[in-house]
Amino acid sequence: MVDLKSGINPLFLRQDDLRQGIELLFYAYRDFTGEPDEILARSGFGRAHHRVIYFVGRHPGLSVGELLDILKITKQSLSRVLGALVEQSFVDQKPDPNDGRRRQLTLTEKGKRLENELSETQLRRIAHAYRDAGAEAVQGFREVMLGIVNEEDRRRVTTPQRGNSQRASPDTTSQKPENHDRQGD
Amino acid sequence: MVDLKSGINPLFLRQDDLRQGIELLFYAYRDFTGEPDEILARSGFGRAHHRVIYFVGRHPGLSVGELLDILKITKQSLSRVLGALVEQSFVDQKPDPNDGRRRQLTLTEKGKRLENELSETQLRRIAHAYRDAGAEAVQGFREVMLGIVNEEDRRRVTTPQRGNSQRASPDTTSQKPENHDRQGD
DNA sequence: ATTTAAGGTCAACCATATTGACATAAATAA
DNA sequence: TTATTTATGTCAATATGGTTGACCTTAAAT
Numbered sequence: 001m002v003d004l005k006s007g008i009n010p011l012f013l014r015q016d017d018l019r020q021g022i023e024l025l026f027y028a029y030r031d032f033t034g035e036p037d038e039i040l041a042r043s044g045f046g047r048a049h050h051r052v053i054y055f056v057g058r059h060p061g062l063s064v065g066e067l068l069d070i071l072k073i074t075k076q077s078l079s080r081v082l083g084a085l086v087e088q089s090f091v092d093q094k095p096d097p098n099d100g101r102r103r104q105l106t107l108t109e110k111g112k113r114l115e116n117e118l119s120e121t122q123l124r125r126i127a128h129a130y131r132d133a134g135a136e137a138v139q140g141f142r143e144v145m146l147g148i149v150n151e152e153d154r155r156r157v158t159t160p161q162r163g164n165s166q167r168a169s170p171d172t173t174s175q176k177p178e179n180h181d182r183q184g185d
Numbered sequence: 186m187v188d189l190k191s192g193i194n195p196l197f198l199r200q201d202d203l204r205q206g207i208e209l210l211f212y213a214y215r216d217f218t219g220e221p222d223e224i225l226a227r228s229g230f231g232r233a234h235h236r237v238i239y240f241v242g243r244h245p246g247l248s249v250g251e252l253l254d255i256l257k258i259t260k261q262s263l264s265r266v267l268g269a270l271v272e273q274s275f276v277d278q279k280p281d282p283n284d285g286r287r288r289q290l291t292l293t294e295k296g297k298r299l300e301n302e303l304s305e306t307q308l309r310r311i312a313h314a315y316r317d318a319g320a321e322a323v324q325g326f327r328e329v330m331l332g333i334v335n336e337e338d339r340r341r342v343t344t345p346q347r348g349n350s351q352r353a354s355p356d357t358t359s360q361k362p363e364n365h366d367r368q369g370d
Numbered sequence: 371a372t373t374t375a376a377g378g379t380c381a382a383c384c385a386t387a388t389t390g391a392c393a394t395a396a397a398t399a400a
Numbered sequence: 401t402t403a404t405t406t407a408t409g410t411c412a413a414t415a416t417g418g419t420t421g422a423c424c425t426t427a428a429a430t
Contacts, residue, residue, distance in 0.1 A: 017323075019304075021311040021326075022239070027334040027335075028330045029214045030257065031333065031334050046384090046386070047385090054207070063408095072215065074387075075409080076388080076389085079409065081386085083409095100396050100397080100407095101406065102408085123204070123207070126203045127203055129328075130202075130332075138329060139322070140318060140321055141328075142209065143317070144318045144322055145210070146209065147315075149209070157205060248376080249378095250375090258418070259420085261418090261420085262417065262418055262419075265417080268378090284428075285428080286426065287375095288376085
């Protein structure tokens with residue numbers, strides 16, 4: 001156990017700085033999701049739908065398994081959300097021509113419109129923060145945030161990986177995500 | 186509506202940078218809360234309990250209203266969580282000597298132990314990211330994150346506001362938080 | 371003495387996550 | 401070709417943590 005409180009540990013003096021980091025993550029994430037949540041509520045959707053719309057929009061042709069890999073939720077949990085989006089024609093499903101088991105997910109025009117509306121608020125918020133902070137600060141932000149992300153997911157963020165889908169990581173056997181505990185937030 | 190896609194807007198070329206920011210927030214927050222979630226599950230608690238423990242630990246003597254102000258949830262929602270923590274002696278309540286209606290919340294020794302265990306994982310993660318990124322990057326991280334946080338809450342993050350409680354913002358009349366929509370994440 | 375403020379509580383409901391079990395179709399291996 | 405594995409879907413039960421609405425108590429303020 002790392003004793004962050006003992007005088008021996010050189011991090012002692014930075015406890016407050018580190019706690020500020022914790023709080024920044026809490027407040028930033030809360031406010032960051034606030035505006036989209038309002039828009040989503042008008043369509044009867046929630047944050048889970050937003051995440052699906054976002055990542056499908058970002059990676060057209062994404063498969064269900066790849067999406068599960070990104071979101072780290074169970075397929076049962078995804079199915080409700082994805083099912084609603086497909087049923088209401090926000091997301092389109094069609095079999096992968098190279099592998100009939102896989103479904104390629106794409107946004108419909110309707111889905112793209114919603115995606116734009118949702119992302120707009122977040123893009124604006126980030127653009128504003130980036131502009132106010134300046135290019136160097138943005139680079140620092142990237143580095144720190146990447147350091148917080150688990151190593152396995154870093155490449156996902158650094159490499160845009162746009163366009164068509166690509167095979168997921170070797171183990172897609174399991175029906176559940178790595179973290180076996182409940183999520184909710 | 187800000188058209189972030191039109192060629193006229195100078196932000197066009199940075200769409201990918203901005204979307205990377207969106208994704209960094211998603212992945213960082215998810216991984217940041219992952220470890221505490223595991224610990225909490227062992228005590229039968231969830232993320233909501235963590236937030237209460239964290240902020241009460243950070244601001245001993247905090248009142249219920251102030252806590253609601255920070256968390257931006259309804260008091261009914263808080264009551265379940267806070268009630269469990271008080272009942273199981275993680276949090277202590279006693280009337281404010283200056284205003285008998287207010288309850289001063291503090292962590293018990295048991296509560297402090299859990300708080301330490303939970304925070305340790307997050308402090309370590311942040312310390313690691315800070316150390317790897319360097320002091321300048323950390324400053325940039327702070328600036329960008331603060332820019333993302335709603336203005337009203339910025340002072341809460343910048344000014345440690347430690348020790349004893351202080352009056353909440355003028356309007357604590359309402360029973361509900363500003364954002365009327367559902368939260369879940 | 372009345373009103374306002376801080377807090378608590380009961381009840382119903384909703385969104386999103388979980389586990390476990392089972393089903394189907396397509397690809398791959400024996 | 402048959403058997404197995406992979407990708408996906410689905411049913412059911414359960415948990416967490418949000419929400420609204422209504423009502424209550426106690427203490428402070430007017």
